[in-house]
Amino acid sequence: MSDEGSVPPLVALRGVTKRFGAVVANRAVDLAVRPGEVLALVGENGAGKSTIVNMLSGLLRPDEGSILVDGRPVSLDSPAQSVRAGIGVVHQHFTLVPTLTGLDNIALAMPELGLGRLNRRQIGQAIDTAARTLGLSVDTTSRVEGLDVAQQQRIEIVKALIHKVRLLILDEPTAVLGPEDKAHLFDTIRRLKAEGTAVILITHKLEDIFAVADRAVVLRNGEVVADAPAAGLTPDDVVLHMVGSGDRDQARAIVTGETTLRSSSASGTDAVCRLADVTLRRSNGSIAVSGLSLDLHGGEIVAIAGVDGNGQSELMRVLAGMDVPLGGRIECLGRDSAGSAWTAAHLRRAGVAHVPEDRRRSGIVGEMSLARNYLLRHSDRRALVRHGMVRNSALQRLVRERLALFDVRTRGADERIDQLSGGNQQKFVLAREMDGDPRLILAAHPSRGLDIKTIRFVHGLLEEARQAGKAVLLVSSDLDEILRLADRIMVFAAGRTFGPTSRGDIARDEIGAWIAGHASGPA
Amino acid sequence: MTDRSDIARQAVIAAACIVALVVGAILLAGANPLSVAIGIGERALFTRSGFLEAVLRSIPLTILGLGIALAFRARVFNIGMDGQLIAGSVVAMALAPLVPLDAFGLLLLLSGGIVGGAAWGGIAGVIKGRFGGNEIIATIMLNYVALQILSWLVRGPMQETMRIIPRSDPLDAALRLPILFEATRIHAGLLIALAAVVAVAILARRSRYGFKLAVVGANAHAARYAGIDPRWIAGSVLTLSGALAGLAGAVEITGIYGRLQEGFAPGFGITAIAVALVARLNPLLVPVSALGFSLLYAGLGTLARNGVVPFPIINILEGAIIFVFLAGSVYVAHRAKRGQAETADG
Amino acid sequence: AETKKIALVLPGPVTDGTFNSAANKGIEAAKAKYDIEVVVRENTDFAQIQDVLRSYAEEGYDMIIGHGFQFAEPVMEIHAEFPDTWFVVNTAQVAAAPNVASFDNRWGDAGYMAGAVAGLYTKSGTIGHIGAIPVPVIEDYNKGFEAGAKSMRPEVKVLSAYVGSFSDIARGAEITTSLIEQGADVVTSTGNENVVGTIQAAQKAGVQAIGTAFDSQAMAPETIITTALINMDVNIDLAVGRLIDGSLKPESYVLGLNENGIGLAPFRDFESKISAEDMARIQAMMKEFADGTLPPK
Amino acid sequence: MDEALFLSGLLAAGIRLATPIALAAIGETISQRAGVINVGIEGIMLVGAFVAVLVTVSSGSPWAGLAAAILSGAAMGAIHAVFTVRLKAEQIVSGIALLFLGIGLSGYGFRLTLAQGGTAVQVPGFRELDLFGLAGVPIVGPILFGQHALIYLAVIGAALLAFMLSSTRLGLMIKAAGDYPQALDAAGGAVDRVRFLCVMASGAFAAAGGAFLSTAQLWGFVENMTAGRGFLAISCVVFARWNPLGAIVAALGFGIADALQIRMQAGYPGVPYQFFVIAPYVVAIVSLALASRGSRMPAALGTAFSPQR
Ligand SMILES: Nc1ncnc2c1ncn2[C@@H]1O[C@H](COP(=O)(O)OP(=O)(O)OP(=O)(O)O)[C@@H](O)[C@H]1O
Ligand SMILES: Nc1ncnc2c1ncn2[C@@H]1O[C@H](COP(=O)(O)OP(=O)(O)OP(=O)(O)O)[C@@H](O)[C@H]1O
Numbered sequence A: 001m002s003d004e005g006s007v008p009p010l011v012a013l014r015g016v017t018k019r020f021g022a023v024v025a026n027r028a029v030d031l032a033v034r035p036g037e038v039l040a041l042v043g044e045n046g047a048g049k050s051t052i053v054n055m056l057s058g059l060l061r062p063d064e065g066s067i068l069v070d071g072r073p074v075s076l077d078s079p080a081q082s083v084r085a086g087i088g089v090v091h092q093h094f095t096l097v098p099t100l101t102g103l104d105n106i107a108l109a110m111p112e113l114g115l116g117r118l119n120r121r122q123i124g125q126a127i128d129t130a131a132r133t134l135g136l137s138v139d140t141t142s143r144v145e146g147l148d149v150a151q152q153q154r155i156e157i158v159k160a161l162i163h164k165v166r167l168l169i170l171d172e173p174t175a176v177l178g179p180e181d182k183a184h185l186f187d188t189i190r191r192l193k194a195e196g197t198a199v200i201l202i203t204h205k206l207e208d209i210f211a212v213a214d215r216a217v218v219l220r221n222g223e224v225v226a227d228a229p230a231a232g233l234t235p236d237d238v239v240l241h242m243v244g245s246g247d248r249d250q251a252r253a254i255v256t257g258e259t260t261l262r263s264s265s266a267s268g269t270d271a272v273c274r275l276a277d278v279t280l281r282r283s284n285g286s287i288a289v290s291g292l293s294l295d296l297h298g299g300e301i302v303a304i305a306g307v308d309g310n311g312q313s314e315l316m317r318v319l320a321g322m323d324v325p326l327g328g329r330i331e332c333l334g335r336d337s338a339g340s341a342w343t344a345a346h347l348r349r350a351g352v353a354h355v356p357e358d359r360r361r362s363g364i365v366g367e368m369s370l371a372r373n374y375l376l377r378h379s380d381r382r383a384l385v386r387h388g389m390v391r392n393s394a395l396q397r398l399v400r401e402r403l404a405l406f407d408v409r410t411r412g413a414d415e416r417i418d419q420l421s422g423g424n425q426q427k428f429v430l431a432r433e434m435d436g437d438p439r440l441i442l443a444a445h446p447s448r449g450l451d452i453k454t455i456r457f458v459h460g461l462l463e464e465a466r467q468a469g470k471a472v473l474l475v476s477s478d479l480d481e482i483l484r485l486a487d488r489i490m491v492f493a494a495g496r497t498f499g500p501t502s503r504g505d506i507a508r509d510e511i512g513a514w515i516a517g518h519a520s521g522p523a
Numbered sequence B: 001m002t003d004r005s006d007i008a009r010q011a012v013i014a015a016a017c018i019v020a021l022v023v024g025a026i027l028l029a030g031a032n033p034l035s036v037a038i039g040i041g042e043r044a045l046f047t048r049s050g051f052l053e054a055v056l057r058s059i060p061l062t063i064l065g066l067g068i069a070l071a072f073r074a075r076v077f078n079i080g081m082d083g084q085l086i087a088g089s090v091v092a093m094a095l096a097p098l099v100p101l102d103a104f105g106l107l108l109l110l111s112g113g114i115v116g117g118a119a120w121g122g123i124a125g126v127i128k129g130r131f132g133g134n135e136i137i138a139t140i141m142l143n144y145v146a147l148q149i150l151s152w153l154v155r156g157p158m159q160e161t162m163r164i165i166p167r168s169d170p171l172d173a174a175l176r177l178p179i180l181f182e183a184t185r186i187h188a189g190l191l192i193a194l195a196a197v198v199a200v201a202i203l204a205r206r207s208r209y210g211f212k213l214a215v216v217g218a219n220a221h222a223a224r225y226a227g228i229d230p231r232w233i234a235g236s237v238l239t240l241s242g243a244l245a246g247l248a249g250a251v252e253i254t255g256i257y258g259r260l261q262e263g264f265a266p267g268f269g270i271t272a273i274a275v276a277l278v279a280r281l282n283p284l285l286v287p288v289s290a291l292g293f294s295l296l297y298a299g300l301g302t303l304a305r306n307g308v309v310p311f312p313i314i315n316i317l318e319g320a321i322i323f324v325f326l327a328g329s330v331y332v333a334h335r336a337k338r339g340q341a342e343t344a345d346g
Numbered sequence C: 001a002e003t004k005k006i007a008l009v010l011p012g013p014v015t016d017g018t019f020n021s022a023a024n025k026g027i028e029a030a031k032a033k034y035d036i037e038v039v040v041r042e043n044t045d046f047a048q049i050q051d052v053l054r055s056y057a058e059e060g061y062d063m064i065i066g067h068g069f070q071f072a073e074p075v076m077e078i079h080a081e082f083p084d085t086w087f088v089v090n091t092a093q094v095a096a097a098p099n100v101a102s103f104d105n106r107w108g109d110a111g112y113m114a115g116a117v118a119g120l121y122t123k124s125g126t127i128g129h130i131g132a133i134p135v136p137v138i139e140d141y142n143k144g145f146e147a148g149a150k151s152m153r154p155e156v157k158v159l160s161a162y163v164g165s166f167s168d169i170a171r172g173a174e175i176t177t178s179l180i181e182q183g184a185d186v187v188t189s190t191g192n193e194n195v196v197g198t199i200q201a202a203q204k205a206g207v208q209a210i211g212t213a214f215d216s217q218a219m220a221p222e223t224i225i226t227t228a229l230i231n232m233d234v235n236i237d238l239a240v241g242r243l244i245d246g247s248l249k250p251e252s253y254v255l256g257l258n259e260n261g262i263g264l265a266p267f268r269d270f271e272s273k274i275s276a277e278d279m280a281r282i283q284a285m286m287k288e289f290a291d292g293t294l295p296p297k
Numbered sequence D: 001m002d003e004a005l006f007l008s009g010l011l012a013a014g015i016r017l018a019t020p021i022a023l024a025a026i027g028e029t030i031s032q033r034a035g036v037i038n039v040g041i042e043g044i045m046l047v048g049a050f051v052a053v054l055v056t057v058s059s060g061s062p063w064a065g066l067a068a069a070i071l072s073g074a075a076m077g078a079i080h081a082v083f084t085v086r087l088k089a090e091q092i093v094s095g096i097a098l099l100f101l102g103i104g105l106s107g108y109g110f111r112l113t114l115a116q117g118g119t120a121v122q123v124p125g126f127r128e129l130d131l132f133g134l135a136g137v138p139i140v141g142p143i144l145f146g147q148h149a150l151i152y153l154a155v156i157g158a159a160l161l162a163f164m165l166s167s168t169r170l171g172l173m174i175k176a177a178g179d180y181p182q183a184l185d186a187a188g189g190a191v192d193r194v195r196f197l198c199v200m201a202s203g204a205f206a207a208a209g210g211a212f213l214s215t216a217q218l219w220g221f222v223e224n225m226t227a228g229r230g231f232l233a234i235s236c237v238v239f240a241r242w243n244p245l246g247a248i249v250a251a252l253g254f255g256i257a258d259a260l261q262i263r264m265q266a267g268y269p270g271v272p273y274q275f276f277v278i279a280p281y282v283v284a285i286v287s288l289a290l291a292s293r294g295s296r297m298p299a300a301l302g303t304a305f306s307p308q309r
């Protein structure tokens, strides 16, 4: 790419191919990023983005081709070597030790501290300064396992930026970040760029590309299908490259997200779920939400907006039957939070479906096949289990149908689920949870990590569910998603709850104000 | 791929070192390593009585190994098979005076064994399932308790009427498992063990319960979200594997010894763990692995009898052979993987 | 005559310093004395016994000696299948035609002698016996020990405790220590390795001990008064000798003082530690054992 | 009998009985914290016990014996580490193999050397210390100031390890290796190296426990003299919820309960002795049922770390 300026690439892939058994995750990939350049890496779920990241971070080795740093071929056989080469990575799947605090997790990534005694005060200060310049607030004192994904995401970002790195790789960092965090992150990226740091940003949000990227590289089925300056691209172009069709109108539809189904709430049907003056507790004991009263009706989508960590996770945990409210009372599908029947098992049987925020920890069993993971939620179904015996043929048939319907990219129902790409894992979870005619759907960040095309598909599903008279509780940090789907909107912020109010009665900036914690408008 | 061939090579080196150690020890004892090696193999593998002895030993090891396989699938570590086996044999023996002297009576004894073992495992199950106590401690402690209670029983309430030797009175012949083959000690327990293999295989690989075991073992947290209660699973599987241990105890009593006394199943519980793990917790492989270990013991037994080497060398060999086996399977596994990888790459 | 093949099957290791070592020493002696071929099988756990006996028999051994009562039952089960092999059981009383004999030492008498000695040597008036596990011979010894002590000193306090293991030497030592703390100043112990523990505990606490099995005074000359001998070597010598001269019968031979199956080892330095008349009482007791007035019927 | 004497005797015995278990448990804690189970410590203890006696006898110094034992233990640990950490073999199976290897090596070594002269070899073993000349003080004296050096070392060692785990970066790496090795790896840490070291350390501690048994609590070696203490040690690790200092407390609990039942026995000739012997175990079971706050086993315990690269 001699034509592009004199600066030699900081890091480059030359003809890199990576296979997993029969699957070719990357085929002859050429890719280069220069100092001070922000490269957006986009593509459908399963296109091969994270595989590239994993090779650059020393977690995977190319089968063919070479990786060059400063023009010299290097072998990044271990993360240690990648770190030494000045590469910092925020992985799509977090690499935090659940039982350690955020601070300790970051210290773990600071080899310069040696092996000896930790000066936690000092490290804490270093983290605070880093966090401040990032504009991110991080909880460094509680065990990571008790933190929601947004908090974990922030810790990962701080961890990656605690050192001065030459190349920063961010694999879908914006998936769970709220608008403010996202803005701060982009400021940081621009600052790093100015300091001459190279950045590779992986995202499914087209606007991100145009917000910060200099150049966009599009992957399809493991191959680079486009590599062009962001300025010269339109969202439609990007989508066209991603899906590999020539149909501009379809592409446009995907970008704008026009959908056929769009109808006023079928509200009025009696409540599926009643929350009365509910108080929720975080794992660390602190109060997340109090005085929450809310009715969920069949045929409507209620969305909870706001920065994560304000009680959304706790609400979902409780409604999923993993916890009981600290105060107040919940009645859901005939189950009562005061009674003994308030368990995950009972609520599932009563018809609660749950798309958890922490997919890998709570939603799937990594080392099991897709089929077995499907059974995880449907093992009470006559069709699948008869007299306590699993009917594998029926299971296989059903799963194959659902995989096809949801276009999950996989080698088949017997593939280990942790071998699927992140987005495809998410698609699988949706396919599973939407099945079996649930009456209440708890959807936490349902489109997290999904490519834009699939997001449209999922939105369609949620709207269909609403049409079918199901109650949907949506938690999302993506305001567009909320405004597109919700019939009623609520905001959790600063320990308070705003709303619910129906979407018609409130403007975007009002919601923004709520999220910021200002009680203007109907509270 | 360097890693893989690396590991394969290291496996070879490790095995070589272990072998060298053993050969050294044997030479030091003034014996001939080769004749020792032959000594181990010959009777177990090439004589009828030696082989039959191994088969006999593999009966309890199979049943116990199945119990371990079930529990370990849920990452529930039942170290208490020895105690549960004793509990089973005690209950079976205690029933003897009460049951009719016929096949039905024998059936009752075996069921009694199952109940006894299940109860003993169930104690650990309650501690784990109800109180969240750790099963490793519970089961180890219950082993010691069972051993001592047995020691008391055969000197007290259950001692033979002559009250000389610490053991119970013998079972009536009608309550003994029939011998399968003339002039051998192979008894119907073999069939029971094989039946257990089938049953456990189905339970583990085909049933919803078996599936839940695996889920809890792999990701207790996701299990909880799916409405599976890991504690209930742990409690029930401890009871279940205890039941198998109890069955093994009853089978040993009714099949071989015909009465109760101390030390009739020394260290079987630990061996069973090795058996199950070597079988990779696959119920269908458990009997194979159990027979393998039994042959090993039969072979070492021969060596111990010949007295060509001082006894401790038998222990050294026991450990060394397991190590070499481990190294061997590592070697094979990584060769295989490499093969795949290459064909995939090529 | 052609060389006889003899197998000695032990429940423990030949290094236990008591029960199994004694048998091993016995067979060694016999090997030196007679024209025999010998093999020793150690650490035979109960589950293995039948297979071990059977295999030796199949291999045409002329005599198989099982060292311990637990061999009695397996022997009775299989002996008929191998009429050309003699099965000998030690420390049990079983016999069956044509080929099962047993040799048992009078552990009770040995205990009685040890008790008598302890009763005379104790200053505190408290003595103790630490058994490994109450197997028959150990219980006999225990009863004898108490009776013997009381025969010399009716008001003597006899403590007794069990280790719960034959090999747990540390526990054996701790139990002994606890008896010493409770006032015992002469202790004795039966079992295997645990006996060593008792001797060491006594040694550290500076009290006296009475050995068992074979004369082990060298272990702790200043601690061990004497040893209640259980002459396993005699059992084995008898068995082998009678096998060779063909005089072995399917009987249970019980070896007391006169048969030299038990006895007291020389007192050496401790001779002088008690009064002449006390020493005379010991002599008298030994004589009564010799002429059969002891043990009390 | 005099209560004071009884009490001090009880505690002293309890501590003696606890020490070998405690040392082994401390080591096992470290290796389990790093994600490796070592069920072979019983075998390592035996090797340590034998080597300690052998070197003590030949060198005349129990300290030399202790040092040699620790080295031999680390070597035994290295064997386990090679198989579990480098070769990724099944940890429990490897541990069982190590157990037998240890039983055999110690027994064989014993027969080649010390056993030749019968059991009569005199061992110039450790003697109780008399710190600041206070060991004479009634009751507390012998307990606090009159113990074997190894006992003080065990406590200090446990304290240091506890500090290491909680407050050093090495500690973080060990905990990460046991809880979520992927994270340590991604952070550029060498999972296998950390685990290897921890397993060797566990061997060293176990061997020290054996050395205490054979050169302090007793003066001499006999085959299988550990008599199941290795497994008690593993229970202590779990009981203490993988905390080194807790492991000492748990071991002490066992030791004192054992010392107590030992003392009760002679007092109640009527009661079958078995009921005294089981007392400590029953106590353990009951306290487990009453006082367990759901133990948190290291998440990756027992599983090898093999990144696909
Ligand atoms: N460990 C693995 N074993 C087998 N196949 C794998 C593995 N990791 C990834 N793959 C496959 O490689 C392909 C690319 O995966 P990758 O994670 O790079 O996709 P991606 O572009 O990151 O997708 P997403 O946007 O969903 O994260 C997918 O088909 C996936 O199934
Ligand atoms: N209110 C909460 N919000 C977010 N996370 C929580 C909350 N309460 C608990 N957690 C965390 O979620 C995880 C699940 O907790 P739960 O009570 O379901 O069982 P657990 O025993 O902690 O699960 P595991 O043993 O797998 O950690 C725990 O790690 C806990 O720290």
Ligand SMILES: [Mg+2]
Residues within 6 Å of the ligand: A049, A050, A051, A092, A171, A421, A422, A423
């Ligand atoms: Mg990805």
Ligand SMILES: [Mg+2]
Residues within 6 Å of the ligand: none
């Ligand atoms: Mg938890």
